[in-house]
Amino acid sequence: MFADIKTALRPALVLTILFALLLGIVYPLTLTGIGQLIFPSQANGSLIRDAKGNVIGSSLIAQAFTGDQYFHPRPSAAGKGYEANNSYGSNLGPASQALHDRVQADVAAYQAKAPGQSVPADLVTTSASGLDPHISPEAAFYQVVRVARARGWPEARVRAMVDKAVEYPLLGFLGEPRVNVLLLNRQLDAEGAKSPS
């Protein structure tokens, strides 16, 4: 037993250091170099900038929208909501009173603005990360009337924009149909700037 331990010491210590250098330093830094060189946009977080070059967000990360003229993302449990340095799910169980009460309140708020229509599930459930950039096409179409009214646009115009924004599953089965909320809202503002009504 003592011989077993004694013969282990040098390889254990030396390999810890060598592997730490190779796997902890050389490997991630080499990939950082490759990423920055070949895919700078993705490697730096798919950031979106305005005309002046200021960062307004990331195309992969949800941000809060509260104004009626914008499409709203799913509710978020990341910090106080949409904190992209604090990703979090609600972690509420299926029979949770808190989950029931939250969904009930959110459904009521949506129905106050669009009575009679049933609310799509993803609009009143929090995502796993709290930063889900997408909503379902149903959740987008559900909001068309509100957005069109707030902008004073014909509904058909907004609807056509949502139609164009829907991303479909790869090969028909990989992934779900979805709409990127931030990109759609950017599109709305860009269209609005071109022709206000």
Place this chain on the structure above:
Amino acid sequence: MTWQGWALIVVFVGILLALTKPMGLWLHALYEGRRTPLHVVLGPVERGFYKLAGIDPTVEQSWRRYAVHMLLFNVALLLFTYAILRLQAFLPLNASGMPGIAPDGAFNIATSFTTNTNWQWYSGEVALSNLSQMLGLTIHNFLSAATGIALAFALFRGFARREAGSIGNFWADCTRITLYLLLPICVIYSVYLIAAGVPQTLTQQVAATTMEGARQTISMGPIASQEAIKMLGTNGGGFLNANSAHPFENPDALTNLIQMLSIFAIGFGLTWCFGKTVGNTKQGWAILSAMLVLFLAGVTVTYWQEAAGNPILHQLGVAGGNMEGKEVRFGVAASSLFAVVTTAASCGAVNAMHDSFTALGGMIPLFNIQLGEVVVGGVGAGIYGFLLFAILAVFVAGLMVGRTPEYVGKKIEGREVKLAVLAIAILPLVILGFTAIASVLPAGLAGPLNKGPHGFSEILYAFTSAVGNNGSAFAGITSGTQFYNGMLGVAMWLGRFFVIVPMLAIAGSLAAKKYTPETAGSFPTTGPLWVGLLVGTILILGGLTFLPSLALGPIADHLAMIGGTLS
């Protein structure tokens, strides 16, 4: 349930079956220490490492020496990471000025990553600097995986060798697996992930002003390089808190499919490799068949329950499947599949919050871990765990027909059966024991977020995940306390090494035996009868112990959910 969902499941399994033999062949080359095309580039690195560390890779080790060397290497790695976490504040690449981690928290993280568990009480983006992630954690993702595969090789040698006193050289196994298997795949894999949108930068945070004028701080870092090995090595520890649910870790449906495939790829290959080492690849396919039976049963239940949704929300007018804690780009099908894959293997990465699954949908992940993660399982750990059950299965069969049990040419005798029971018993002993303690002490009861049976499920899941070295969670539980950091840290250590040491003793004992050729009276270990016996043994010996605890947690929760009883 939709045809698209089932198409995903079929394509997923189909790709893995196609990968099984090529992966198995590659693993077998490493098992034998043969030269691969990659030796041209990495051979000098391997030889340099041996030279500096004073290792002669041709010197074989007894099971005892193999075990001691493996343990001491793991202790050295654990202390290394513990030091980095404690000293974080003074080390470079810490732009946000993260403070050092307290002793209990650092112990928990270091143990967690050393044991291939990757249980995370902390949020990566809140607590860890880029250096801690790269240097402190990524190395464990490689080396705990390499350790697992090395141990599987050691057990394979036990079955394959005849009257031998040794089971290989730990250092050679571990180094070769890291250099010729894990590292090359991860380099290519990481580049793909970056192209798909996973950040790889030394920047820690970017400040944004949103379209509505609010401030948003976006965390990032060298994520892709860690993501690749996190999945391939069935580690599962996310760079960011939301793990593979975070769009930066898993941006789209294709990255999601590849992440799931990479959890299982090596595990599938190891079954083939085992068959090859014992001279009959049908032995490997039989094991894989039993695994697939259990896997597909689990997928069906979870997918069915998640697609059926939560009746409490249906009553509020919210139709359809359960989307609480799921991402739109994955939806119900890919989230259900991921949850079953990650817990069948000892990965523990999540692309949806298991805590918010329907009661029975979330019970399957829990039960998968309780079975010992032998349904494909963690890299290496899955197959050696499974072979322990195989030993018990031939023992049970031997009792029924009244013959000394044999498996792949080796007589299974009292010593092997006792050691296998010892290794398997550690799971229920620690999971149920520690859960019971936490369920009565105030420090334990302070943990759960949810009330009622679901709160109990959170505690049960935490200890199950720790002992099973899985790392996923019913994440509502607040586990970053001294009580949970300590208890879970000890649970992870017991769950890893108290299985490994008896397993290596079995390897040593089997290696010393002579070959017993199969006769007409031998119980066949390749056909459907054997597959059925394996499944039965795993469910009865592995699963039944946990049924009462499941009744108190998920099953009571299910009754509350369908009865509309809120808590």
